[in-house]
Structures are given as structure tokens and as C-alpha cells.
Amino acid sequence: MIENSVRALCAMSMLCGAAMSISPEGSVKKIMSILCASVLIMSVLLPIKQIDFSAYAVELAKLQQHEQDLRSSGEEINSRLNRLVIQAEYEAYIMDKAEKLGLKAEGVKVGAEWSTEGLWIPTSVEIECVGDEKLKKSLSKIILSELGIPPENQYWSENE
Secondary structure, eight states: OHHHHHHHHHHHHHHHHHHHHHSOTTHHHHHHHHHHHHHHHHHHHHHHHTOOHHHHHHHHHHHHHHHHHHHHHHHHHHHHHHHHHHHHHHHHHHHHHHHHHTOEEEEEEEEEEEOTTSSEEEEEEEEEEESOHHHHHHHHHHIIIIIOOOGGGEEEEOOO
């Protein structure tokens, strides 16, 4: 529909241009320019009159719903990616601290939850570690003081 309307408008424009170029100067040219202007205005307005606005409203609603779905999907993916990156950084931080203390950490898994401040906050940690209990307590204190994960949410296991 739009394609046909654009073609008709182009054809009318060329026809009006040809008519204006062969018109003699004076009052005939003025009348021809008024006539051409009205033909072009009608060529633009006629397709608008033929639009089915009820179908347009339905299509617009579908597009808005699709946009909302895409936006929420994008936000969810972004949130998941942010969470994974933050958890990986916390895990690397704990592994680094364990290594500095002389513990052999086999694996660390940090759990994070969304806070009311709009941040991913670490809430729990699972540590697979081999080493002295005193060193483990030191690491536990570091995790509490620097990450805010209380000892009751720190789960330790040994894999030898």
C-alpha cells in the first residue's frame, strides 16, 4: 500500500513538473501551480484516508508488546551476566587470599543476591580447601570482614 502511494506521488510530481515547464508565463502558470499543488496534496492525503486505523492500533499494540518483551529479556540477560561476573570476581578474590595465607583452595563458589541498594551482594561461599584449621579461620575472618559473609554462610569441605 505504501509503495503504491509513493509511486503515485512520484508520478504526479513528474506530471506536474512537466505541466509547469510547458505552461506559458503569467496567469496560466499561476493557475497551473495552484492546480499542481492541490494534486500533490491530494496524492499525499488520499493514502492516509485509506488506512485501517483499527488494524494499525492492533499492529502498534503488538509492536509495543514485542518491544517490552525484548527489553525485559535484555535486562534479565544483563542482570545474569553481571551476577556471574561479580561472583567470579569474588571467587578469584577468595582464591587469591587463600593462596596468600598458604591454603590450597581447590574451588570456591560464591552465592550472591540482589540487594535493595541495587547491587549484587555476596551471601554465601562454598570453599573446597586443604590446609591448617588456623589458616582456615584466618581466611574465614577475611571473608567476614571484607566481603561480609558470616561464618554460618561459609561452607568448608576438604578434598584430598
